Amino acid sequence: xxxxxxxxxxxxxxxxxxxKGEFIALDNLSLGFEKGEFAGLVGPSGSGKTTxxxxxxSLDTPSKGKVMVLDKSVSELTxxxxxxxxxxxxxxxxxxxxxxxxxxVFENVEFALLLQKMxxxxxxxxxxxxxxxxxxxxxxxxxxxxxxxxxxxxxAIARSMVKRPEIxxxxxxxxxxxxxxxxxxxxxMKNLNRELKTTFIFATHDExxxxxxxxxxxxxxxxxxxxxxxxxxxx
Amino acid sequence: MMLALKLAFKNLLGAGLRTWLNVSVLSFAFVLxxxxxxxxxxxxxxxxxxxxxWETGKGQFWHPEYDRYDPYTIQASNGLMSDEIxxxxxxxxxxxxxxxQATAFPxxxxxxxxxxxxxxxxxxLELPVxxxxxxxxxxxxxxxxxxxxxxKLKVGDKLLIRWRDKNGTFDARExxxxxxxxxxxxxADNGQIYLSLQTLQEMMELKNxxxxxxxxxxxxxxxxxxxxxxxxxxxxxxxxxxISAKKAGGSIMQIFxxxxxxxxxxxxxxxxxxxxxxxxxxxxxxxxxxxQVVGIFTVEGGAHSILATILGAxxxxxxxxxxxxxGISFGVGQGMDITLAETIYPYYSIxxxxxxxxxxxxxxxxxxxxxxxxxxxxxxxDALKGKLQ
Ligand SMILES: Nc1ncnc2c1ncn2[C@@H]1O[C@H](COP(=O)(O)OP(=O)(O)OP(=O)(O)O)[C@@H](O)[C@H]1O
Ligand SMILES: [Mg+2]
Numbered sequence: 001x002x003x004x005x006x007x008x009x010x011x012x013x014x015x016x017x018x019x020k021g022e023f024i025a026l027d028n029l030s031l032g033f034e035k036g037e038f039a040g041l042v043g044p045s046g047s048g049k050t051t052x053x054x055x056x057x058s059l060d061t062p063s064k065g066k067v068m069v070l071d072k073s074v075s076e077l078t079x080x081x082x083x084x085x086x087x088x089x090x091x092x093x094x095x096x097x098x099x100x101x102x103x104x105v106f107e108n109v110e111f112a113l114l115l116q117k118m119x120x121x122x123x124x125x126x127x128x129x130x131x132x133x134x135x136x137x138x139x140x141x142x143x144x145x146x147x148x149x150x151x152x153x154x155x156a157i158a159r160s161m162v163k164r165p166e167i168x169x170x171x172x173x174x175x176x177x178x179x180x181x182x183x184x185x186x187x188x189m190k191n192l193n194r195e196l197k198t199t200f201i202f203a204t205h206d207e208x209x210x211x212x213x214x215x216x217x218x219x220x221x222x223x224x225x226x227x228x229x230x231x232x233x234x235x
Numbered sequence: 236m237m238l239a240l241k242l243a244f245k246n247l248l249g250a251g252l253r254t255w256l257n258v259s260v261l262s263f264a265f266v267l268x269x270x271x272x273x274x275x276x277x278x279x280x281x282x283x284x285x286x287x288x289w290e291t292g293k294g295q296f297w298h299p300e301y302d303r304y305d306p307y308t309i310q311a312s313n314g315l316m317s318d319e320i321x322x323x324x325x326x327x328x329x330x331x332x333x334x335x336q337a338t339a340f341p342x343x344x345x346x347x348x349x350x351x352x353x354x355x356x357x358x359x360l361e362l363p364v365x366x367x368x369x370x371x372x373x374x375x376x377x378x379x380x381x382x383x384x385x386x387k388l389k390v391g392d393k394l395l396i397r398w399r400d401k402n403g404t405f406d407a408r409e410x411x412x413x414x415x416x417x418x419x420x421x422x423a424d425n426g427q428i429y430l431s432l433q434t435l436q437e438m439m440e441l442k443n444x445x446x447x448x449x450x451x452x453x454x455x456x457x458x459x460x461x462x463x464x465x466x467x468x469x470x471x472x473x474x475x476x477x478i479s480a481k482k483a484g485g486s487i488m489q490i491f492x493x494x495x496x497x498x499x500x501x502x503x504x505x506x507x508x509x510x511x512x513x514x515x516x517x518x519x520x521x522x523x524x525x526x527q528v529v530g531i532f533t534v535e536g537g538a539h540s541i542l543a544t545i546l547g548a549x550x551x552x553x554x555x556x557x558x559x560x561x562g563i564s565f566g567v568g569q570g571m572d573i574t575l576a577e578t579i580y581p582y583y584s585i586x587x588x589x590x591x592x593x594x595x596x597x598x599x600x601x602x603x604x605x606x607x608x609x610x611x612x613x614x615x616x617d618a619l620k621g622k623l624q
Contacts, residue, residue, distance in 0.1 A: 059520060059615040079524050087522020094619070098517040102245035112521045114238050159521075 006166055006199060007033040007056060012065035014051055014222070025051045027222035028065070033201065035166070038193045038233070040202035040209060043219035049203035052219070053169045056201065057090050058082040070166060087115050091160025091198075093170035097152040099144040099159075105131070106140040109158045116163070130162035134188055150181030157185060161192055171203045182208045190235060243535035247542065250507075254539070257499045261543035261595060264492035266551040268591050271485045273555065273581035274563060279478045280582050282419070282574040283471060288361045289420040291470040292330070292449035296462035301334070301446050306347070309336050310399065313446045317460060320448065328454040330357045331445035333435050337398035339428065341386040348382075349427050350398065352435025359451030362423065366413040367431040374434055375413035379424025383415045390415055396428070400439050408438065419576045477573050493595070496543075497602045504536045504606040515610055516619030525615075529607045536603020540596040555583055 014026035025048045033039060041049040054060040055067055058074045067074045070089055077085065086092075099108050109127045118126075131137050134154035144152055153173060160168050170189070174182035190212055193200050202209055210216060211234040218226035247254045287293065300312035313333055316324065323329040333352035338345050355368035364377050376394070383389060390412050397407040410430065418424060436442050448462065458464070468475070508515070518528045562578035610618075 054616050057520065059516075059619070079526075083519070083522050083524040083527075085522075086520060092520040094517075094520075096513070098513060098520075098619075100242075100514065100517070102242070102249040115522050 004035045005032050006035050006070055007031075007201075008066075008068040009056075010066045012052075012055065012067055013063050014048070014055060014060070015063045025222050026055075029222065029224060030065075031217065031224060031227070033167075033199055035199055036193065036197045037215055038190065038200045038213055039215040039217060040204055040213040041217050041219055042204060042210060043225070045205075047219040048222040049219055050171055051222075053171050053201065053203050056167070057092060057169050058085055087112065088163060089166050091163070091165040091168040093153070093156050093160050093168060093173045095172035095175045097144070097149075097156045097176070099152055099155055101144055104141050104143055105136060105147070105155050108144065108155055109162050112159055112163050126162050127158075130158040133161060133192055134158045134185075148181075149177050150184060153177060153181070153185050154188065157188060157192075161196070161198070164196060165198065167199045167201065169201050172205070173202065174204070174206045174209055179208065182206065186212045187235070239531045239534040240538065242531055243538040244542075246535050247538055250503075253503060254542070257496065257503055257539050258542040258546055260492075260499055261496035261539055261599065262547035262551075264489065264496045265543055265547040265591060265595050266554070267492055268489045268594070269547075269551065269583060269588060270555070270558075270581070271489060272482070272587050272591075273583040274579060275478060275482050275485065276584060276587060277582035278481075278575065278579050281576050281579060282474055282478075283467075285419045285576065286422070286471060286474060286574050287467070289418045289423040290360070291467060292359050292451055293454070294450045294467060295465045295470060296329070296448040296450065296459050297465055298446055299461055299463055306336050306349070309334050309349075309446070310401075313441060313444045314462075316443050316445050316448075320445075320459060320462075321443065323454065324354065324448070326453075327354075327356065327358045328451050330354055330359045330449040330451070331432060332447055332449060333432060333439070333441065333444055334446040335398055335435060335439060337396050337428075339386065340395040340397070341388055341392070344386075346386055347426070348396070350396070350435055351427055351429050352432040353429050354432050359449055361418070362429065363414055363416050364429050364431075367429065367434075369413075374408060374410045374430065376410040377414045377416065377429040378412060379427065380415055380417045381421060381424040382427060383412075385426070388412050388415070398438065401441055406438065420574045422574070474574055493598065497598055500536055500539050500599055501602040501606060503539075504532065504603050507535075508532060508606055508609060512613070512618045512621040515613065516615050516617075516621075519615040520619065525611045525613065529604070529610045532607040532610060533600060533604040536607070537596060537600035539603075540592075540599035543595060543599075544592055555581065559583075 009029060009031045012026050012029045013024065015022040015024045029052070041052060043049060051060070055062055055074065056069060058069065058077060061075050069085065072085060074082065100111065103111065106127055109130055110123060113123045113126060128137065131140060134157050136151065136154055136158065139147065139151065144155065147155065173185065177185065186209060189200055192198055202213065204210065214230050214233045216228055216230060217224055298312045298314045300308060302308055302312070316331060320329065324331050331354065335350040335352070337348050337350045339348045353362065353364055355364050357364065362377070367375050367377060369375060378388065388394065392412045393409050394412065395407060395409050397405060400406050436444060515528055518531065519525060558581050562580045564578050565575055
C-alpha cells in the first residue's frame with residue numbers, strides 16, 4: 001500500500017487545432033504518480049504544464065493515449081462521472097484563487113460539500129477543520145474582497161482540502177503572492193500532505209515552490225525532459 | 236436547487252444597481268398587468284351585475300320574432316301568454332315586458348322611442364317602476380337619466396306619445412314622467428319609456444301579450460312553449476365583446492412593458508455569463524456538471540422575477556388596497572353606450588395574481604435560460620482562462 005499508484009499516464013498526446021493544422025501541447029508523454037507525493041511540473045512557458053494538470057483533473061480530455069486517475073480512465077468518463085471525480089477526489093488551486101466573491105470564507109469552503117450528501121452539522125465541522133488547517137478560523141464571515149492575497153489562497157486551499165481529496169492540483173499557486181505568503185501556504189500544504197497523505201501536483205516556475213517538492217518533473221515541448229526525486233526537500 | 240437559489244440571490248444582490256433596475260422594470264410590468272386586468276375585471280363584474288339587475292335578469296324568454304336590434308319587427312313580435320306563464324308572472328318569478336315602437340314629442344320635437352310595458356310590482360329587476368301602479372287617471376311613465384337628458388325631460392313633465400295599435404292605426408296619448416332613475420346600464424335607459432304593462436296592453440289592444448319575459452333567480456329553469464330562451468352569454472354578448480377588446484388593447488401595453496423588462500434581463504444574463512467565465516470554470520472544477528451551472532445561471536436570472544414580485548407587492552398592495560377603497564372614477568362614462576359605473580372598484584382575483592406571477596416568473600426564467608445554454612458548450616479549461624467571447 002505504501003507505493004500505491006494513483007495516476008498513470010501512458011503515451012498521452014494532447015493536440016489543439018490551430019488554424020488548419022494542429023498544435024501538439026503534450027507529445028507522447030508517460031508518467032505516474034503515487035499516493036502522498038508532493039510533486040511539481042516545471043518548465044518554460046508553453047511547455048504543457050497546465051494542459052497536463054487539466055487532463056489529470058478531467059477538465060480536458062486526452063487526444064491520444066491513456067490517463068488513469070484513481071483507476072478511472074478519464075477519456076471514458078461521462079460528464080457526470082468526471083464532475084463526480086472532481087467533486088469527491090480532486091481539489092484545484094488556481095493562480096488567481098477563484099473564490100466566489102458573493103460568498104464569505106465559510107461559504108466558499110462549504111460550497112464543494114454542498115454538492116455532496118452531507119448533514120449540515122458534518123459539513124460545518126468539516127469546514128471549520130479545513131479553516132483551522134489554514135489558520136483562518138477568525139475570518140469565517142469575511143468576504144474574499146476583504147482578505148489579502150495570501151488569505152485568499154489559504155481559503156482556496158481549505159476549499160480544495162475540505163472534502164479530503166486524494167489529489168490536489170495546484171497551478172502556479174504562488175504566482176500572485178509575495179515571498180512570505182508563498183512560504184506560508186507552501187508550508188500549510190506540505191503539512192496537509194504529510195498529515196492526510198494527499199497527493200499534491202504543482203505546475204510552477206517558482207523557485208520557492210521547487211524548494212518544497214519531493215519530486216521535480218521537467219517538461220519541455222510537451223515531453224518529460226527530466227524526472228527526479230529530491231533527497232531532502234524543505235519542510 | 237436551494238443552493239442555486241441561495242447563490243442566485245447573493246449574486247443578484249451583489250450586482251447592485253443593475254439588478255434593481257431590472258427588478259424595478261419587471262415589477263412595474265407586474266403591477267401594471269395586475270392593475271389593468273383588475274380594473275377590467277372589476278368593470279366586468281360590476282357591469283355584469285348591474286346588467287343582470289337592471290336589464291337581463293338571469294335570462295330571458297323571447298317571442299320567436301323578437302329581435303332587439305330591429306325596431307321594424309317589434310310591432311309583430313309579441314305573443315299571448317299562456318296560463319302557465321301568467322301563473323309565473325303573478326308569483327313574480329317572470330316579468331313580462333311588452334315592447335312597442337313609438338314616437339314621443341317632448342316640447343314639440345319628435346323622438347323615436349321604445350315603450351316598455353312592465354309589471355310595476357316586479358321584484359326581478361331593480362327598475363323603480365312601482366309609481367306606475369298608481370291609478371288616478373294619469374298615465375305615468377318612468378325614464379332613465381340618459382333618456383331624460385336626451386329628451387330634456389324631468390319629473391312632472393307631460394309628454395305626448397304616438398304609436399300604431401295592433402291594427403296599424405295611429406293613436407296618441409299624453410303621459411307624465413313620474414320618476415327619473417339613474418343606472419349604469421345604458422340598455423335599460425337609452426330611448427326607453429317604461430309604462431305599466433296593463434296600460435300598454437290596453438293601448439295596443441293586446442291583452443295578456445308580452446314581447447319577452449325576464450326570468451328571476453326564483454324561476455325554475457325549463458322550456459316555455461315556443462318562447463326562445465336567451466341566456467346571459469347571449470344577452471351580454473356586446474358587453475363581453477367590449478370587455479375582451481379592452482383587455483386586448485391593454486395587453487399590448489403590458490406586453491410592451493414586460494418585453495422591456497425581459498430584454499433587460501436577457502442582456503444582463505449575456506453580460507454576466509461573459510464576465511463570469513472564470514467563475515463558471517470554477518464551478519466545474521469544484522465538481523458541477525455544465526448543466527448544473529446552466530441551472531445556476533438560469534435560476535439566477537429567473538430570480539429577478541421573485542425580487543420583482545416582492546418589490547411589486549411592496550408598492551402594489553398598498554396601491555391596490557387604496558384603489559379598492561376609493562375606486563377609480565369614470566364620471567364621464569355616463570354618456571357612453573357601454574355599461575360602465577361612475578366609479579369602478581378593481582377586482583384582483585387570486586387567479587389574476589397567480590397567473591401574473593407565473594407569467595413573470597416563467598418568462599424571466601426562459602429569457603435567462605436562453606443565454607445560459609451557451610455554458611453547456613463551453614470548454615471548462617477555456618472558461619477558467621476567461622478567454623471566450
Ligand atoms: N485551448 C488551446 N488551444 C490552442 N492551444 C493551446 C490551448 N491551450 C493551450 N495551448 C497551447 O499549448 C501549449 C501549452 O500550454 P500550457 O498552458 O499547458 O503551458 P504552460 O506550461 O502551462 O505555460 P505557462 O507556464 O505559461 O502557464 C501552449 O503553447 C499553448 O499555447
Ligand atoms: Mg500554465
